Amino acid sequence: MAVYTEVSDEELRAFLATYDLGDLLSFKGIAEGVENSNFLLHTNKGFYILTLYEKRVAEEELPFFLGLMNHLAERGLSCPTPIRSRTGEMQGHLAGRSAAIISFLDGVSVRRPQPRHCVEVGRALAELHLAGDGFALSRRNALDVEGWRGVFLSCREGIDGFKPGLAAEIEKELAELSRDWPRHLPSGVIHADLFPDNVFFIGDRLSGLIDFYFACNDAFAYDLAICLNAWCFEEDGSFNITKARGLLQAYAQVRPLGKDELAALPLLARGAAMRFLLTRLYDWINHPEGAFVRPKNPNEYLLRLRFHRSITSPAGYGLDA
Amino acid sequence: MAVYTEVSDEELRAFLATYDLGDLLSFKGIAEGVENSNFLLHTNKGFYILTLYEKRVAEEELPFFLGLMNHLAERGLSCPTPIRSRTGEMQGHLAGRSAAIISFLDGVSVRRPQPRHCVEVGRALAELHLAGDGFALSRRNALDVEGWRGVFLSCREGIDGFKPGLAAEIEKELAELSRDWPRHLPSGVIHADLFPDNVFFIGDRLSGLIDFYFACNDAFAYDLAICLNAWCFEEDGSFNITKARGLLQAYAQVRPLGKDELAALPLLARGAAMRFLLTRLYDWINHPEGAFVRPKNPNEYLLRLRFHRSITSPAGYGLDA
Numbered sequence: 237m238a239v240y241t242e243v244s245d246e247e248l249r250a251f252l253a254t255y256d257l258g259d260l261l262s263f264k265g266i267a268e269g270v271e272n273s274n275f276l277l278h279t280n281k282g283f284y285i286l287t288l289y290e291k292r293v294a295e296e297e298l299p300f301f302l303g304l305m306n307h308l309a310e311r312g313l314s315c316p317t318p319i320r321s322r323t324g325e326m327q328g329h330l331a332g333r334s335a336a337i338i339s340f341l342d343g344v345s346v347r348r349p350q351p352r353h354c355v356e357v358g359r360a361l362a363e364l365h366l367a368g369d370g371f372a373l374s375r376r377n378a379l380d381v382e383g384w385r386g387v388f389l390s391c392r393e394g395i396d397g398f399k400p401g402l403a404a405e406i407e408k409e410l411a412e413l414s415r416d417w418p419r420h421l422p423s424g425v426i427h428a429d430l431f432p433d434n435v436f437f438i439g440d441r442l443s444g445l446i447d448f449y450f451a452c453n454d455a456f457a458y459d460l461a462i463c464l465n466a467w468c469f470e471e472d473g474s475f476n477i478t479k480a481r482g483l484l485q486a487y488a489q490v491r492p493l494g495k496d497e498l499a500a501l502p503l504l505a506r507g508a509a510m511r512f513l514l515t516r517l518y519d520w521i522n523h524p525e526g527a528f529v530r531p532k533n534p535n536e537y538l539l540r541l542r543f544h545r546s547i548t549s550p551a552g553y554g555l556d557a
Numbered sequence: 558m559a560v561y562t563e564v565s566d567e568e569l570r571a572f573l574a575t576y577d578l579g580d581l582l583s584f585k586g587i588a589e590g591v592e593n594s595n596f597l598l599h600t601n602k603g604f605y606i607l608t609l610y611e612k613r614v615a616e617e618e619l620p621f622f623l624g625l626m627n628h629l630a631e632r633g634l635s636c637p638t639p640i641r642s643r644t645g646e647m648q649g650h651l652a653g654r655s656a657a658i659i660s661f662l663d664g665v666s667v668r669r670p671q672p673r674h675c676v677e678v679g680r681a682l683a684e685l686h687l688a689g690d691g692f693a694l695s696r697r698n699a700l701d702v703e704g705w706r707g708v709f710l711s712c713r714e715g716i717d718g719f720k721p722g723l724a725a726e727i728e729k730e731l732a733e734l735s736r737d738w739p740r741h742l743p744s745g746v747i748h749a750d751l752f753p754d755n756v757f758f759i760g761d762r763l764s765g766l767i768d769f770y771f772a773c774n775d776a777f778a779y780d781l782a783i784c785l786n787a788w789c790f791e792e793d794g795s796f797n798i799t800k801a802r803g804l805l806q807a808y809a810q811v812r813p814l815g816k817d818e819l820a821a822l823p824l825l826a827r828g829a830a831m832r833f834l835l836t837r838l839y840d841w842i843n844h845p846e847g848a849f850v851r852p853k854n855p856n857e858y859l860l861r862l863r864f865h866r867s868i869t870s871p872a873g874y875g876l877d878a
Contacts, residue, residue, distance in 0.1 A: 245668055261663040261759055266597065267586030276587065276597060278663060283604075342582040342599060347566055438582055 241273045241288045243331045251330045254321045255337060257281045272449075273333075276340070283340040284319060288333040293449050295327075295334045300375045301448050302326040302336055304368070304425060309339075311367035313360075314444035316341050343436020343443035354467050354479040356442035357435055358486030361427070361463055364445060365456045365491055368425030377428065377452040379511050381417045385410055387514040394521035398534065406514070409541065413507050418455070418500045426459035427451055431466040457497040460487055461504035464553065465512065465540050473539050481554030498550045505544040505553075513537035562594045562609045564652045572651045575642045576658060578602045593770075594654075597661070604661040605640060609654040614770050616648075616655045621696045622769050623647040623657055625689070625746060630660075632688035634681075635765035637662050664757020664764035675788050675800040677763035678756055679807030682748070682784055685766060686777045686812055689746030698749065698773040700832050702738045706731055708835040715842035719855065727835070730862065734828050739776070739821045747780035748772055752787040778818040781808055782825035785874065786833065786861050794860050802875030819871045826865040826874075834858035 243263075252260055262278035266285075273288040289298065302318045306326065309317040316338040318326040327336050346353055377383070388395075388406055395403040427434070429450035436443045460483075468479040487493070516534035523531045547553065564584075573581055583599035587606075594609040610619065623639045627647065630638040637659040639647040648657050667674050698704070709716075709727055716724040748755075750771035757764045781804075789800040808814070837855035844852045868874065 245665070259760065260665060262661075263665050264597070265588030267588070276585070340583075344566070344581060344584050439580065 241290070241331050241333060243275070243288070247331055251328060251335065252279070254323070254325075254328060255319065256322055257284070257319070257337070277337065285316065285338045285340055286330075286335065287338060288331060288335050290333065293334070297375065298327045298334055298336070300373045301451065303373055304371055304451055305338070305448055307371045308364065308367045308448075313364055313367045314341070314442075315448070316444075316446055341436060341444045341446060343438050345433050345435060346437055347432065348471075349432055349467050349479070351476075351479050351482045352440055353432075353435075353437065353442075354483040355486040356437070356440075357430065357463060357467055358460075358483035359490055360435070360442050360445060361430060361459060362487045362490035364427060365424055365459070371425055374425075375452045377426075377454040379428075379450075379515070380454065381410075381414050381507060384507075384510055384514050385414070387518055391514075391518045391521045395517055398517060398520060399538070402538070406510070409506070409510060409545075413503070413510060416503055417507065418496065418503065421455035421457050421497055421500060422494065423453060423455050425451060426454050426456060428454065428459060428462065430459065430463050455497075455500075455504070456491070457493065457500060458504045458508065460484070460493075461501060461508040462511075464501075464505050465508045465537070469536075469540060473536070475543055477554040484550075484553060484555055498555065501550050501553060502544055502547040505547070506541055509537050509541035509544055513541055562611070562652050562654060564596070564609070568652055572649060572656065573600070575644070575646075575649060576640065577643055578605070578640070578658070598658065606637065606659045606661055607651075607656065608659060609652060609656050611654065614655070618696065619648045619655055619657070621694045622772065624694055625692055625769055625772055626659070628692045629685065629688045629769075634685055634688045635662070635763075636769070637765070637767055662757060662765045662767060664759050666754050666756060667758055668753065669792075670753055670788050670800070672797075672800050672803045673761055674753075674756075674758065674763075675804040676807040677758070677761075678751065678784060678788055679781075679804035679809075680811055681756070681763050681766060682751060682780060683808045683811035685748060686745055686780070692746055695746075696773045698747075698775040700749070700771075700836070701775065702731075702735050702828060705828075705831055705835050706735070708839050712835075712839045712842045716838055719838060719841060720859070723859070727831070730827070730831060730866075734824070734831060737824055738828065739817065739824065742776035742778050742818055742821060743815065744774060744776050746772060747775045747777060749775065749780060749783060751780065751784050776818075776821075776825070777812070778814065778821055779825050779829065781805070781814075782822060782829040783832075785822075785826050786829045786858070790857075790861060794857070796864055798875040805871075805874060805876055819876065822871050822874060823865055823868040826868070827862055830858050830862035830865055834862055 248263060258280040260279055264276045266274050266276050268274045271290050272293065273290065275286040277284040277286045305315055306318050308315050319337040320326055321328060327334055329335060388410060392403055427448065429447060434447040435445055463483060464480055467483060468476050470476055513534055516532050516537060519531040520534055569584060579601040581600055585597045587595050587597050589595045592611050593614065594611065596607040598605040598607045626636055627639055629636050640658040641647055642649060648655055650656060709731060713724055748769065750768060755768040756766055784804060785801055788804060789797050791797055834855055837853050837858060840852040841855055
């Protein structure tokens, strides 16, 4: 996070006056989150995070995101909890943007996950899936198998400039994914972006999950497939089957996986790799010259996609066939 | 602050192990300070700031800066205090840089200072000058009247590109300042950069001073002249004599000003305006194309310099002649 929306003293004071949080003691921009502006807020009631929502998070979607965090926290999941204003609102306006005050969650994200971290993540993901049950709102996954095609078409022209022949490879893959995608797996609220950045640990113990701004309704096993991609590959591109087994087994201990979910895993993992390959390609191609943030290399996800194509059964991820 | 040095988990844990601060609970990059990387550190002993010193702050100068904060805090001034390691050190190494852990200071800087804030700042500046007494180390002011000439010569070529005729105006002014500069005023440790960014308030009460990385030994009244420039002009460039009177009177209540100091104020204020005019010109001229941080417009300080040239006695700053 590099750019912050400026908040004037007067605006901040007026905004805080709508909350029962006592006096303002400190307010500092923090480097967390990629697209929103986040501030550490200290009042004599404690420490909080104040988030200003920049363009990607549409105002009309905030009730889903904030309501979900509130729902999950009430169900005992460790995640940031929106603080309600004096009139009971979870979202307000500050500096021309939608804004929310959220509880401060301790923990540090790990840069090089170990197998023990993957076990913790598997368990927490299953707990999240169970805790989402009963949440009243729903949100379509804009980046589903149909959504990927939209991203592909919007940057198709530039893809072969990144790697000759890649556009054709993606097109063929998208056709297969679309044809074979399992559409009747157990579904509910998924995180959809549970990368190491979004999981906090204190020591080796998982202390909470953050950043629910991609959360949506989709197949639980697809969320697990995203985690396989995000947590179980080494920096050199190799697949760590010990991490995958740990993650999947820990998940299944909390929420047992059905036969259909297990059988679908290789295809779901291909789809998850495709989703991140495409958004990274889009960012790479549309990256303004000289911009501050360097886009992530899409190639990593192309290699993961090809890896998952080579897997024919859950045994490839370390589970008993 | 935009660019952070990356700190790996392993390095951070090893560094923290040299302190008696308990377990790491949270670690977030914060947007504070212009040239160092600052992180909010939460351990089960409390909240702290961890600073990594980037190139401008030379390692050999850190004992002065950290020692000064420690000295001032021991004398009761509200400022960040360096935390000592288990072996009693105030500075260490982390991620290839000098590093220090400093107490977390509550407060918020004001963006639009009011006269009441200027009164608080005048008082705090005098308290700082008194509290610096007895500090064992000293540091020459690299940006003194001779230092300004060096900055001028290093960017002279580009100055008329910013404003035709300005190089000649500065040259003439520098000659006068150098000729008339008072060299025997009461001196000691000065902050030398006490802009609104570096003063914290809780409500209307000043809660502390931060960022001592320009501190040095020089005339106390020059520090006051820097504050006149930094606190007493309005956004439209006009001089607010009510703010100046409040600042100067509050200062003098804590540390009375001598006749020589009062008489020198207009010249010192010209010098202070020159110092910021020159460093802003330097940054403006040497600003890399497309860089992230937009340099501040030097023109503001040219107008202040010209204003101070029109002042012939302390009455021009609201004091009784």
